[in-house]
Amino acid sequence: MSDQSTNSIAFVRTQEVPSMPPPYTAAGPIRWMRENLFATPLNGLLTLVALYFIYAILSGTLPWIANGIWDSPSLAACRDMLDGASGACFAVLTERWHQLLFGFTYPSDIYWRPTLAFVLFFFAAAPVLFFDLPRKLLVFTGLFPFIAFYLIWGGSVFTPLLALVGVLAGYFVYARYVASNFAVGFLGGIISAALVWWLGGFVIPEHEITEGAMRSVPSRDLGGFMLNMMLGVTCVSLSLPIGIALALGRQSDMPFIKYICVVFIEFVRGVPLITLLFVASVMLSYFFPPGSGVDLFIRVVIMITLFASAYIAEVIRGGLAALPKGQYEAADSLGLDYAQSMRLIILPQALKISIPGIVNVSVGLFKDTTLVSVISMFDLVGMIRGPILASTEWNGVYWELFGFAALLFFVTCYGISQYSQWLERRLATDHR
Amino acid sequence: MTTLTDAPEGQFRLSMLLSDTRYRSLTLQAIAAIALALAIFYLGNNVAKNLAALGLNINFEFLGAPAGYDINQRLIEYTSQSSNFRAALVGILNTLLVAFLACTMATIIGVLAGVLRLSNNWLVRKLMSFYVEIFRNIPVLIWIIIIFTIMTAVLPGPRAFRGDDATSSMLFDAIAFTNRGIYIPAPVWGAGSLVVVLTFVLSVIGVFAYRRYATKLLYDTGRLLPMMWPSIAIFFVPTLLVFFVMGMPIGLEYPELKGFNFKGGIKIGGPLIAIWFALSIYTAAFIAENVRAGIQAVSKGQTEAAAALGLRSGRIMSLVVLPQALRVIIPPLISNYLNITKNSSLAILVGYADVTATLGGITLNQTGRAIECVLLLMLFYLVISLSISAVINVYNNAIKLKER
Amino acid sequence: MKKSVIFGAMTVAGLAAGAAAAGTLEDVKARGKLNCGVTTGLVGFAAPDANGEWEGFDVAVCRAVAAAVLGDGSAVEFVPTTGKTRFTALASGEIDMLARNTTWTFSRDVDLKFTFVGVNYYDGxxxxxxxxxxxxxxxxxxxxxxxxxxxxxxxxxxxxxxxxxxxxxxxxxxxxxxxxxxxxxxxxxxxxxxxxxxxxxxxxxxxxxxxxxxxxxxxxKEPLGPLVRHGDDAWGDVVRWTLNALITAEELGVTSANIGEMAANTNNPEVARLLGTEGNLGEMLGLDAGWAKAAIMVGGNYGEVFAKNIGEDTPIGLSRGLNAQWTNGGLIYSPPFR
CATH class of the missing domain: 3.40.190.10 (Periplasmic binding protein-like II)
Known part of the structure; x- marks a missing residue:
């Protein structure tokens, strides 16, 4: 074949013609635009509408942001500086940022303490969120609540230490007995922890130890975005074990226990969080023994935790249901009892596949912590609606403040939801 | 091991309560029951002691007393002399109203945004994901406040419509957009209007009958009748004909600026619009995600098979993809409706008189009966939520049957 | 206190001391802090300033009571309350007194079981x-x-x-x-x-x-005043007479500036009784002899408090009007210190 082509025929191409570049309308950005923006007339129209929309928004906001005044003592002064031009008074943020982040009564010289706790939080959360990290880091996660408590509330170092000793005692008792009997280990753990706290309670107040004490901050003084973060983190972590217990209870064969769990879950999911917060603010104090005076922060934590645990229970129930039945049967056939099979076989798998759902619930809950502003707690939104907008200097600044709040929440929640999507993809490949 | 050493019947030992599987579940339940009873007793006792110490009591007599305050939006007759119970009823109806409106609008926006997120148009796709992300990641409370603020700041007050140098004017001289609400013309029913209304109802029925007939014909004979134009004709023509024949019995009452406010016409109050819009647009972002997930859950082979059969893209969507996607979309959709209903309790922020604002707001505030009001409030939401859950369950069971 | 609260919550509040409530006065003294309910922010009456310090007309009453009981006007824990939460906060003992421009009405006094100790501002x-x-x-x-x-x-x-x-x-x-x-x-x-x-x-x-x-x-008619729970008259007396001390001080011309001098050499027996140099009024209340002096020292007498927070020289610019002393044709009138 090749002989012929070279000898007998006068004009034959020996190579392929190099392909011509496509016409300029079918290449590069123009082609991309034709395919992606103007494929059909309707599509073109949509593009134009969208472009106009984007233009309308940007032309309104960009000059406003660019003209922003960052340094001014009050709104009136800021408006004078703008002199009628459209522009933002970001000065309210530079002037009041500490109130927005920490609340107005948190002592300003110890802002480093919650900040440090916040930074440490990432180290504590990392091993839980990323499975590849060495498991030993979980020790720090376990210590974190006590460190964070000490950093944020201050007071005597012995309070968190005692709590830690109690938990450790409980853990050791649990670890010692769990192999033989879960119930004994579990109850023994709780009893020994309570015993340590109770005995410790006798030791510590008597001496009034002030060494190692940091300035104590009452929980009423917490506020701003810090309060949202704390409520979110505390309530989600507290609600996890309760949620697991509720989910297991709802799956239980024992009708009475199942009934209690179902009623609780459906009740909590059936009422808006705001009514539960009303309960925390106007009713819950009547449920405590007379004179115990449990403060509002703890009452709110209790109610939000109950709220979150019902939702988390439903997510975990989904995870339990998604496990192949073979896993349950395999656990049974190994002769494991209920506690063992749950602890060693079922829950580790069910929890793993529930994590994206739990993260979604947590994001929702974190957003809902803003509702505490309705019951006169000064979280980020409460700070804005209360002290800042009520002050003579900054009365009438809305966009800057709410834009800032929206930005803070967006960054946090978007970050968490990106993590959850990443995790979902990863878990999906893990199963193949 | 236990099977080998099973104790013979009759020899009951106390330890068997825990170690024998026959009794263990009973024992555990008994323990749970006792613990629950103790907890309830403990809490109830605390409440009783606390209330006794304060000389307070729980009673619901305040519900019958005159409420004493006015409510700006009411669906039933109500004056400041009506009872607190009636005020709560007004609030309940307002809650249901805003929940219904917001559910409808959220569904429309959500489906639109969800479909557009899958559009071929890059710009529209990006814009929609931006919309979804920004609304999903910022608390609804902040959105409600922002939208309420935008509404009052952007729309003109009625004062702007007044005088010769008015800065705002009414749309078509009929609709006024003000920051107190939107005023639209109200129909005035003259003599003979009943006939027009009847004709209209009949033609609506006619449209459905025609479409049914066309579908039946399509399935039986394969002949495809035109759908759209005949439907539109049946919908409009007879009613308009009768309307003119009867001598235009239905007139319109236009809103007019009188005194401080527009008078006449129908007013859709500003607070209602704000909470309605805020809840719809917020929840629509979640619905859009569900719709997208639902459509993507339908395998590509289905779309391709439909295309291979020669169906056009609109029909592929309506006949092949949507029926399958709906099964995935609807359960989370209903739970989004549930969320709208619960989030409507935030109407308190915009001054909309829902049940949280009347019973749980002003009534609580004025009577000081906190426990009673909060209990009733929770009871109401619970009833609503359980009803919606019941609907979900019925639906889930229905589609379960169809599946195999 | 804090500790027991935290642990109380940890152990599901089970072991918390259920001791019968002692009088509020003893509680406040034992705690070393007065818990005072205020609004979430109303400029002039109660609002935190840029540094987070509460100030205002109602706040001044709280500070005066704290000074009378504890000798320190800053020993106050301000608890912001909304219209909804204020009564429960007071009834449940979360706060010791409420100074939150609250109107004295029949049903609040009788049905909700609160004691209004007086009126610090006649409003409408x-x-x-x-x-x-x-x-x-x-x-x-x-x-x-x-x-x-x-x-x-x-x-x-x-x-x-x-x-x-x-x-x-x-x-x-x-x-x-x-x-x-x-x-x-x-x-x-x-x-x-x-x-x-x-x-x-x-x-x-x-x-x-x-x-x-x-x-x-x-x-x-909106007589606004501080209120306490029914049934603790000793505590009600303390708050009532602290408010009256501020009012009487204005009537008698005792100000935060001249109070030291007045206490040392006064011929007016009522001033002497008020400032504790004569008689034992403080002891009757269960307080120090210098209780009223301390209360007046914090923010001045009623007139000074008014002028500083809401008076005509402030941005709020309210005139005394009904809230002038009875000697000037107003309604502000204190029973005698005797």
Whole structure:
């Protein structure tokens, strides 16, 4: 074949013609635009509408942001500086940022303490969120609540230490007995922890130890975005074990226990969080023994935790249901009892596949912590609606403040939801 | 091991309560029951002691007393002399109203945004994901406040419509957009209007009958009748004909600026619009995600098979993809409706008189009966939520049957 | 205290001491802090300043009581309350007293079982309108949209007033002053109504206060005063007489500036009894002899407190009016210290 082509025929191409570049309308950005923006007339129209929309928004906001005044003592002064031009008074943020982040009564010289706790939080959360990290880091996660408590509330170092000793005692008792009997280990753990706290309670107040004490901050003084973060983190972590217990209870064969769990879950999911917060603010104090005076922060934590645990229970129930039945049967056939099979076989798998759902619930809950502003707690939104907008200097600044709040929440929640999507993809490949 | 050493019947030992599987579940339940009873007793006792110490009591007599305050939006007759119970009823109806409106609008926006997120148009796709992300990641409370603020700041007050140098004017001289609400013309029913209304109802029925007939014909004979134009004709023509024949019995009452406010016409109050819009647009972002997930859950082979059969893209969507996607979309959709209903309790922020604002707001505030009001409030939401859950369950069971 | 609270919560509040409540006075002394309920923010009456320090007219009462009981005007824990939470906060013992411009009414006193210890501000509900509306009387407000700041007895008074005059209106109840004010300024309501003092305070923060007028009608009586729980009369007496001490001090010309001198050499026996150099009034209350002196030292007498927080030289600019001493034709009158 090749002989012929070279000898007998006068004009034959020996190579392929190099392909011509496509016409300029079918290449590069123009082609991309034709395919992606103007494929059909309707599509073109949509593009134009969208472009106009984007233009309308940007032309309104960009000059406003660019003209922003960052340094001014009050709104009136800021408006004078703008002199009628459209522009933002970001000065309210530079002037009041500490109130927005920490609340107005948190002592300003110890802002480093919650900040440090916040930074440490990432180290504590990392091993839980990323499975590849060495498991030993979980020790720090376990210590974190006590460190964070000490950093944020201050007071005597012995309070968190005692709590830690109690938990450790409980853990050791649990670890010692769990192999033989879960119930004994579990109850023994709780009893020994309570015993340590109770005995410790006798030791510590008597001496009034002030060494190692940091300035104590009452929980009423917490506020701003810090309060949202704390409520979110505390309530989600507290609600996890309760949620697991509720989910297991709802799956239980024992009708009475199942009934209690179902009623609780459906009740909590059936009422808006705001009514539960009303309960925390106007009713819950009547449920405590007379004179115990449990403060509002703890009452709110209790109610939000109950709220979150019902939702988390439903997510975990989904995870339990998604496990192949073979896993349950395999656990049974190994002769494991209920506690063992749950602890060693079922829950580790069910929890793993529930994590994206739990993260979604947590994001929702974190957003809902803003509702505490309705019951006169000064979280980020409460700070804005209360002290800042009520002050003579900054009365009438809305966009800057709410834009800032929206930005803070967006960054946090978007970050968490990106993590959850990443995790979902990863878990999906893990199963193949 | 236990099977080998099973104790013979009759020899009951106390330890068997825990170690024998026959009794263990009973024992555990008994323990749970006792613990629950103790907890309830403990809490109830605390409440009783606390209330006794304060000389307070729980009673619901305040519900019958005159409420004493006015409510700006009411669906039933109500004056400041009506009872607190009636005020709560007004609030309940307002809650249901805003929940219904917001559910409808959220569904429309959500489906639109969800479909557009899958559009071929890059710009529209990006814009929609931006919309979804920004609304999903910022608390609804902040959105409600922002939208309420935008509404009052952007729309003109009625004062702007007044005088010769008015800065705002009414749309078509009929609709006024003000920051107190939107005023639209109200129909005035003259003599003979009943006939027009009847004709209209009949033609609506006619449209459905025609479409049914066309579908039946399509399935039986394969002949495809035109759908759209005949439907539109049946919908409009007879009613308009009768309307003119009867001598235009239905007139319109236009809103007019009188005194401080527009008078006449129908007013859709500003607070209602704000909470309605805020809840719809917020929840629509979640619905859009569900719709997208639902459509993507339908395998590509289905779309391709439909295309291979020669169906056009609109029909592929309506006949092949949507029926399958709906099964995935609807359960989370209903739970989004549930969320709208619960989030409507935030109407308190915009001054909309829902049940949280009347019973749980002003009534609580004025009577000081906190426990009673909060209990009733929770009871109401619970009833609503359980009803919606019941609907979900019925639906889930229905589609379960169809599946195999 | 804190510790036991935390652990109480940890152990599900099970072992918390259920000891019968001692008197509030003993509780406050043992705690070393007074828990005082205030508003979440109303400039002039109670609002945190830029540094987070609470200040205002109601706050001054709290500080005076703290000074009388504990000798330290800063030993106060301010608990912000909303209209909804204030009564429960007081009833459940979360706060020891409530100084949150709360109107003294029959049902609050009798049905809700609170003791109003006196009146620190005689207020009344008023209306504010933009001057351009040309309204000169509240009776011209037929058909107007009214923004109400909910909280005191505002909604009820408004309904009564419009019903009595047989005119119609559209109420828009708003939770916070800041939001109500934004609605009003944007023209979403024609009228803004709340206590006249609140209106004045709000107007003071406007860009152009001169464009807005307060209507002459005052449609209600709003005696605002501090309150305590029923059934603890010893504590009620402490709060009542601390307030009276501030009022009497103004009447007798005792100010925070001259109090030392007055205490040392006064010929007026009532001043001597008030400041504890004569008699044993403090002992009767269960306090130090210098309790009233301490209370007056914190923020001055009633007149000084008024002038400093809401008086004519402040941005709020309220005149004394009804709140002048009875000797000047006002209603502020204290029973004698004897």
């Amino acid at each position: 509900q008023g209306f504010m309108v933009p001057k351009e509306l040309g309204v000169s009387s509240a009776k011209d407000l037929d058909g107007a949209t009214v923004c109400i700041q909910t909280g005191t007895t505002t909604e009820l008074n408004l309904a009564d007033f419009f019903r009595a005059n047989n005119i119609s209106y559209e109420p828009v109840p708003i939770e916070t002053n800041a939001e109500a004010q934004q609605q009003y300024l944007a023209g979403a309501c024609d009228v803004y109504t709340t206590d006249a003092s609140g209106l004045a305070a709000t107007r003071a923060t406007f860009e152009a206060p001169g464009d807005h007028a307060l209507l002459p009608e005052i449609i209600s």
